[in-house]
Structure formats: structure tokens, C-alpha cells
Amino acid sequence: MWVSWLMMLLSLWPVAASTARSDVKPGCQEKCGNVSVPYPFGILDRSCAMSKNFFLNCSSNDEGHPELFFGTNMPISNISELEGTVTVGIDAALNCYDKKGIETDSFSQSITLGSGPFMFSNTRNIFTATGCDTSAQVTNSESTYGAACLSLCTENVEMSDENPCSGSGCCQTSIPKGLKSLRYSLSTSSNYANVSDFNRCGFAFLADKRSLKISKWQLSRTPIYGKDAYATDVVIEWVxxxxxxxxxxxxxxxxxxxxxxxxxxxxxxxxxxxxxxxxxxxxxxxxxxxxxIDECMDPNKYPCQGRCKNTVGDYTCRCPLGMYGDGKKGCQGTGIITIIAGM
Missing domain, CATH: 2.10.25 (Laminin)
Structure with a gap:
């Protein structure tokens, strides 16, 4: 008996697998490494994307593993066709000084999304700077937008995810809608001379508010380059x-x-x-x-206190015999089954 059941399950498996929904055009690759690439995006073959704007670069990294990029240098960690977003990693800008106030390291960030239908999300991203002697500036290449925030402190501040940036060791400012390019850089008033015992570097970055962990940006942080560089998740919207x-x-x-x-x-x-x-x-x-959607298969999301029947784009729910009301909201009455059972 168990053998016959097993044979039946095995015979059904190819059918179930073949009916699994795909998010790509027929014959197109669904993933680049661990990242799903849903249509209208495509990889490897240009016909797999809706247009050239949505054709992405899937190439091997230094370890020989496939990695998905937006443009040439922004690694992609997530694409959502439902939210209309692409999450990429972008390195932070920085400047560092030694105890004598001499600059030891500096990096300014400049990102352009091109002429395609992409823009930085103003609802998901926040511009952030850390440091005790840090002035951070953010502009766009068209010179139609500019903002700055100032982060100061005289003693070490413990960066905590529970407390928002207040200007003491950390500051934040929002960005407007529709930005297609960003440049951010840092400056200092006293070259960190007064706080060099615990803070020699300032950082500035755009980051997704959902994933940003300020606790990872302690004031003692120093630069790292290469694959371990301090990249933040940045959300790009698309239409x-x-x-x-x-x-x-x-x-x-x-x-x-x-x-x-x-x-x-x-x-x-x-x-x-x-x-x-x-x-x-x-x-x-x-x-x-x-x-x-077969609503009858998910009673927690689509309630029904009676007989559920799926329809195209909706479902019906009839109350049991002897009861009345909208079965989706609740049925009233004792019901003929209950009456007969109690006789």
C-alpha cells in the first residue's frame, strides 16, 4: 500500500513542478547568483528584458561567483517587481585624520543612475553622517538640489539603533523626489584634533531606513576597502x-x-x-x-464561515443550511444540522 502511494506521489511531482509560477520570460534565467531577476528585468540575453534600461549585468566576481550589478559597480541584493525597487550597495564617503590633524584618508562618492526610468527613493532612503567633527554635504550633478548636516560631539557617543540621530555623533537629512544622481562629501572644522582619541574619521552615506543599523557605525570606525568596504543598502525606484x-x-x-x-x-x-x-x-x-487567487485555500486571509467557492478574481461564501448572513463576515442562526443533532 505504501509503495503504491509513493508511486502516485512521484508521478504527480513533475506536474506540480511544471505548474510552478515563473517571474521571467520563457527560456530566460531566473537568478544571478542568489538574486532573483524578475521581468521586466533580464540578464545574459537582451531579449529577456523589457528594454535596454532593464538589462542587467550578471558577471563573475573576484571569487568566480556570479554577481548582479546595476551599472558597472553597484552590486544588487534585491529586486521587487511589486514594489518597483532595486536595492544596491554603495560605499560610504569618508575623511580621516591622525592625532596631529593631518588628513590620512579621504573619499567622496558620486553616483549617476543614467537617463533611464530610475531614481533614488526619497521614502526609503535617508542621508546620514557620523563623526564628532563632521560636516556632510549632498548634492546632485544637475545642481538643482543641495543639503547638509552637521554632526558634533566632545566625548564618545555610543551609537544605538534605539535612538535616532540627534546631531551628537550622528546627523540625518531627507532627500527629495526624483533624484537621478547624488554626490556626497565631508569636511571638518578642526581636523578631529579635539576628539582624535576616540574619533578620527567621519562617514557620510545614503541608506535604506529599513536596514540601516546605526550601531554598526561607531565613532571608532576606520576605513576598509575592497570587498569588505563599508557599503550601505540604497533603494532605487523604477517605473x-x-x-x-x-x-x-x-x-x-x-x-x-x-x-x-x-x-x-x-x-x-x-x-x-x-x-x-x-x-x-x-x-x-x-x-x-x-x-x-484561490481564496478558499487561505481562510486566514479570506475568511468564510460557510461553504467557500472560488470565482475568477473573487470568491463566494454561503452560510450553512439554516443560517443566514454574509458568510465572509459571519453567519447567524443555529443551523439545521445543529437543531437536528440536538433532537
């Missing part, structure tokens, strides 16, 4: 095109949203993205990427 939904839908051959998907606007207010319609899930950029 399909810098068009309105009306403009996009007017050109049906270039419209990016698949079946059972609709055009949506990001918070940045620039361009459009796609999302699956209510009752569907999957990759909205693939032709048939949005598939019907």
Missing part, C-alpha cells in the same frame, strides 16, 4: 516609462501591463508601473503573469 497611464494605454503594442493587470502611479509621481488586479497575484509585467 516602466515616464508616461501617464493614458499615454501608455494609447500605444497597445508598447503597453507594459499584462492580462488581469492595471496601470498604477508610484509615490514619486513620475511615470507608471503595473499591478495585478484585485483577486489576482503574480508578475503584472508578464503577459499572463497575474493568476487568479
Amino acid at each position: 516602466v516609462e515616464n508616461k501617464t497611464c493614458e499615454q501608455a494605454k494609447a500605444n497597445t503594442s508598447a503597453y507594459a501591463c499584462g492580462t488581469n493587470a492595471n496601470c498604477t502611479y508610484p509615490e514619486s509621481g513620475q511615470g507608471y508601473r503595473c499591478s495585478c488586479n484585485e483577486g489576482f497575484e503574480g508578475n503584472p509585467y508578464l503577459k499572463d503573469g497575474c493568476q487568479d
Whole structure:
């Protein structure tokens, strides 16, 4: 008996595996190393991406392992087609001095996302600087934006994730919507001479607020280069095109949203993205990427106190015989089964 059950399960396995949903175009590679690359992005073959803007560089690193890059030097750790984000690693800017006040190390950061539909997320990222004698500046290459923050202290400050940056050893400032380039650098008023016993370097960086750990940026920190450099997670937002939904839908051959998907606007207010319609899930950029949700298979998310029946894009829930009401919200009455059982 157990043998027959096992044979039946093995015979079903290829069917289950073949129906697993894919986030890429047919015949295209789904991962570069450990990073999933969902459509509209693509790797290795340009036809796997929606356009040249979404064709990414998957190449071997120094250890010979495949690594995904945005541009030529920003390693990618995550891509979300649902949130419209790409998370990359960017090294921090820094300047360091010895006890005599002589500069020993300095690095300014400059990043350009190019002319494609990409921008730094103003809702996810925060510009941060650490140090006791640190003035950090952030601008864009178009010279349409500029900001600075000042971080001062006279004694060692313990960097804690529970306490936000207050200006004592750490400062932060937000960035505006739509930035496609950033430059950040540091300066000092007294070359760290008064605080050199515990703080000889200042750092400045853009970082994802969700993953930033200020506790890792203690004032005693010194530079590290190469693969162990102090890179922070930075979130880049993307849209399909810098068009309105009306403009996009007017050109049906270039419209990016698949079946059972609709055009949506990001918070940045620039361009459009796609999302699956209510009752569907999957990759909205693939032709048939949005598939019907079987709500009856997930009663915790889609409650039903009666008989659940899946429908296209929705589900119905009928109360048991002898009861009434909306089965999705709750049924009233004792029910014929309960009455008969109590007789």
C-alpha cells in the first residue's frame, strides 16, 4: 500500500513542478547568483528584458561567483517587481585624520543612475553622517538640489539603533523626489584634533531606513576597502516609462501591463508601473503573469464561515443550511444540522 502511494506521489511531482509560477520570460534565467531577476528585468540575453534600461549585468566576481550589478559597480541584493525597487550597495564617503590633524584618508562618492526610468527613493532612503567633527554635504550633478548636516560631539557617543540621530555623533537629512544622481562629501572644522582619541574619521552615506543599523557605525570606525568596504543598502525606484497611464494605454503594442493587470502611479509621481488586479497575484509585467487567487485555500486571509467557492478574481461564501448572513463576515442562526443533532 505504501509503495503504491509513493508511486502516485512521484508521478504527480513533475506536474506540480511544471505548474510552478515563473517571474521571467520563457527560456530566460531566473537568478544571478542568489538574486532573483524578475521581468521586466533580464540578464545574459537582451531579449529577456523589457528594454535596454532593464538589462542587467550578471558577471563573475573576484571569487568566480556570479554577481548582479546595476551599472558597472553597484552590486544588487534585491529586486521587487511589486514594489518597483532595486536595492544596491554603495560605499560610504569618508575623511580621516591622525592625532596631529593631518588628513590620512579621504573619499567622496558620486553616483549617476543614467537617463533611464530610475531614481533614488526619497521614502526609503535617508542621508546620514557620523563623526564628532563632521560636516556632510549632498548634492546632485544637475545642481538643482543641495543639503547638509552637521554632526558634533566632545566625548564618545555610543551609537544605538534605539535612538535616532540627534546631531551628537550622528546627523540625518531627507532627500527629495526624483533624484537621478547624488554626490556626497565631508569636511571638518578642526581636523578631529579635539576628539582624535576616540574619533578620527567621519562617514557620510545614503541608506535604506529599513536596514540601516546605526550601531554598526561607531565613532571608532576606520576605513576598509575592497570587498569588505563599508557599503550601505540604497533603494532605487523604477517605473516602466515616464508616461501617464493614458499615454501608455494609447500605444497597445508598447503597453507594459499584462492580462488581469492595471496601470498604477508610484509615490514619486513620475511615470507608471503595473499591478495585478484585485483577486489576482503574480508578475503584472508578464503577459499572463497575474493568476487568479484561490481564496478558499487561505481562510486566514479570506475568511468564510460557510461553504467557500472560488470565482475568477473573487470568491463566494454561503452560510450553512439554516443560517443566514454574509458568510465572509459571519453567519447567524443555529443551523439545521445543529437543531437536528440536538433532537
